[in-house]
Amino acid sequence: MTTQIASQSRGRPSGAGDAPTSTGSRATRVLGILTIVAIATLALFGLVLSPADANQGDAVRILYVHVPSATFAYVGCFLTTLGSALYLWKRSQWWELVAYASAEIAALFTAVTLATGMLWGRPTWGVYWVWDARLTSTAMLLLLLLGYLAVRRLPAEPSVRSKRAAIIGLLLVPNVVIVRQSVQWWRTLHQKPTLFANGLDSHIEGLMLFALFVGFVAIGLLFTWLLVHRFRLAWLEEQLDEQGLDLAIAERRAEAAAEVAADTGVVAP
Amino acid sequence: MHDALLVAGKDLRLELRSRVALNQVVPFALLVLVLFAFALDPDRGLLEKATPGLYWVAVLFSGLLALQRSFAVEAADGNRDMLRLSGLDPAGIYLGKVLAVSVQLLTLEVLLLVGVAVLYTTHLGGWPLLVATVLVATAGIAAAGTLYGVVAAGLRVRETLLPLLLLPVLAPVLIGSTRAFEAALGGTPSEGWPWVGLMGVFAVLYVVAGVLGFGPLLEEA
Numbered sequence: 001m002t003t004q005i006a007s008q009s010r011g012r013p014s015g016a017g018d019a020p021t022s023t024g025s026r027a028t029r030v031l032g033i034l035t036i037v038a039i040a041t042l043a044l045f046g047l048v049l050s051p052a053d054a055n056q057g058d059a060v061r062i063l064y065v066h067v068p069s070a071t072f073a074y075v076g077c078f079l080t081t082l083g084s085a086l087y088l089w090k091r092s093q094w095w096e097l098v099a100y101a102s103a104e105i106a107a108l109f110t111a112v113t114l115a116t117g118m119l120w121g122r123p124t125w126g127v128y129w130v131w132d133a134r135l136t137s138t139a140m141l142l143l144l145l146l147g148y149l150a151v152r153r154l155p156a157e158p159s160v161r162s163k164r165a166a167i168i169g170l171l172l173v174p175n176v177v178i179v180r181q182s183v184q185w186w187r188t189l190h191q192k193p194t195l196f197a198n199g200l201d202s203h204i205e206g207l208m209l210f211a212l213f214v215g216f217v218a219i220g221l222l223f224t225w226l227l228v229h230r231f232r233l234a235w236l237e238e239q240l241d242e243q244g245l246d247l248a249i250a251e252r253r254a255e256a257a258a259e260v261a262a263d264t265g266v267v268a269p
Numbered sequence: 270m271h272d273a274l275l276v277a278g279k280d281l282r283l284e285l286r287s288r289v290a291l292n293q294v295v296p297f298a299l300l301v302l303v304l305f306a307f308a309l310d311p312d313r314g315l316l317e318k319a320t321p322g323l324y325w326v327a328v329l330f331s332g333l334l335a336l337q338r339s340f341a342v343e344a345a346d347g348n349r350d351m352l353r354l355s356g357l358d359p360a361g362i363y364l365g366k367v368l369a370v371s372v373q374l375l376t377l378e379v380l381l382l383v384g385v386a387v388l389y390t391t392h393l394g395g396w397p398l399l400v401a402t403v404l405v406a407t408a409g410i411a412a413a414g415t416l417y418g419v420v421a422a423g424l425r426v427r428e429t430l431l432p433l434l435l436l437p438v439l440a441p442v443l444i445g446s447t448r449a450f451e452a453a454l455g456g457t458p459s460e461g462w463p464w465v466g467l468m469g470v471f472a473v474l475y476v477v478a479g480v481l482g483f484g485p486l487l488e489e490a
Contacts, residue, residue: 088485143437150433156424164420167482168434174474175438182441182467186448 023232031225038218045211053208059123064211066116068219069109070138075223076106077141077172080148084169087162096162097238099169100152101230105223107145114138133187137180144175158241272357276365281372283342290335290373298331298377302384316389321450324385325443328378329410333432335373336414339366340422349423352487359484363415367479370411378403395453398461402453405468406446412475413438419486441471 046064053060083099086092117135118128129135152165284290305323309315316323343349352362382403385391393399417435421427445464452461 140437140440143433147434147437150430151420154424154426154430163485167416167420167486170482171438171478174478178441178471178474179437182444185463185467186444 023229023236028225028228031221031228035218035221035225038214038221042211042214042218045207045214050207050211056120056124059120060208061211062116062120064215065219066113066120067212068215069116070113071216072219072223073106073109073113073138073141076102076109076227077145077176079227080106080145080169081171081173084166084172087166088170093162093238096166097231097234099166101227101234103145103148103152103169103172104230105226107142107149108226109219109223110138110142110145114142131187133180133184136187137176137183140179140183141176144172144179148172158238270361270364272361273364273368276357276362277368277372278365280339280342280366280369284369284373289338290377294331294334294338294373295377295380297334298327298381299384301327301330302381302388306388311389317391320385320389320391321447321454323389324381324450325406325446327381328374328406329436329439329443331377331381332374332410332414333435335377336370336418336435337428337431339370339373339415340418340427344423349487359487360480362487363419363479363483364476366415366418367408367411367476370415371407374407374411375403378407391454393454395456395458395461398449398453398458398465401465402446402449402461402468405465405472406442408472409442409468409475410439412472412479413442416475416479416482419483442468445471 042064046061050061050064052058079102080099083095083097083102086095087099114135117138121130122128148165148168151168152161154161154164302323305319305327306316309319343352382393386393414435417438418431421431421434424430445468449461449464449468452458452464
């Protein structure tokens with residue numbers, strides 16, 4: 001769907017009056033309804049139908065949101081790096097906007113991951129935060145994403161801003177990998193990774209596994225829906241910027257023409 | 270390589286004549302050491318125990334100042350355009366900047382080592398590991414710092430942007446250098462060498478990224 005709207009608007013001159021005025025389309029509306037249905041299903045399975053965990057109690061239900069959010073946060077990071085690379089390589093504005101949109105949504109999902117993780121940690125471990133390798137590297141991931149977004153949102157010339165942001169976006173995934181690796185070494189040198197050793201993967205009951213699966217579907221749909229809308233919004237913003245400049249120039253020209261007309265009008269009689 | 274030496278020579282000559290790093294960054298670094306002593310009671314032996322961490326945090330913060338300075342000298346009087354017009358290879362300019370920053374950082378680190386030895390009564394030992402750590406960590410900080418420095422350079426928000434961009438990226442260097450120093454000072458050097466390797470990979474990665482990315486970044490408006 002994104003390609004469609006992109007190629008459509010690309011074909012038009014930027015000042016065209018029939019440019020899309022909303023980020024919605026029939027496809028995204030269907031996608032949005034599917035997302036709502038999936039989230040309702042997740043609430044049903046996650047909160048009602050699936051049993052409480054033997055060790056973690058009801059806190060385990062947080063994980064049906066937490067784990068998919070973390071996964072799609074990484075998907076977003078990957079898209080940011082991919083988009084930045086393709087922008088630098090092919091000078092494609094389309095990919096640059098994909099990188100920007102997915103970085104923003106990845107930051108959102110990383111924040112959700114951290115928040116739900118802390119809410120889960122409090123009843124399970126007794127504290128909101130531990131210096132576990134996963135927690136620390138997720139926090140660093142959020143900071144790296146905020147750095148990218150800080151550059152991308154600079155009030156600078158679009159080409160300058162895009163290029164600098166793309167360099168940072170390109171380095172995002174390598175940085176995440178290095179930071180993760182070093183944090184993992186850092187923690188495992190000191191203490192054994194006890195936190196997840198007896199928790200998650202060892203025994204997942206059928207209904208809980210299904211709830212987690214529904215979580216992946218729901219969060220995946222939400223991610224796609226947000227991404228499409230964010231991308232279209234960024235596209236429209238870009239159009240508006242260009243159009244705004246054209247309009248301002250046209251206005252100044254009209255003013256100048258009017259002044260000349262007024263001057264000659266005074267001189268003539 | 271010749272270009273790199275030219276640029277490095279230019280930056281170091283600038284520093285020799287203006288003495289900004291010597292007169293402002295070095296005192297700042299020593300000030301940080303004193304501030305740590307105020308924050309952590311010197312009588313409890315915490316300072317000596319925490320020396321590796323405090324030392325590298327001080328290096329990072331004062332190194333940021335040195336990096337800002339390295340790009341501030343290019344910002345004035347359209348120097349950026351001059352560099353582009355000079356016909357120097359962008360990779361050479363990048364390597365020259367890295368070299369100049371490294372030399373300044375190394376000077377700073379030697380002075381800070383003397384500082385912790387005197388002020389925190391830290392007994393320095395494990396010299397091979399200590400020297401290797403200082404060298405690879407410096408290369409990593411200078412390589413990444415120069416690349417992110419040029420990303421932030423010329424923007425109105427550069428002073429606040431560079432720390433936000435650079436410090437998370439340098440987290441592996443801080444972790445690695447601190448652990449390696451702990452191993453060296455604690456008399457268990459074998460634990461420190463893997464960290465030196467990690468920082469070496471980091472430095473190589475960033476030098477490659479800088480050599481490739483500096484050209485496009487310099488070319489823009």
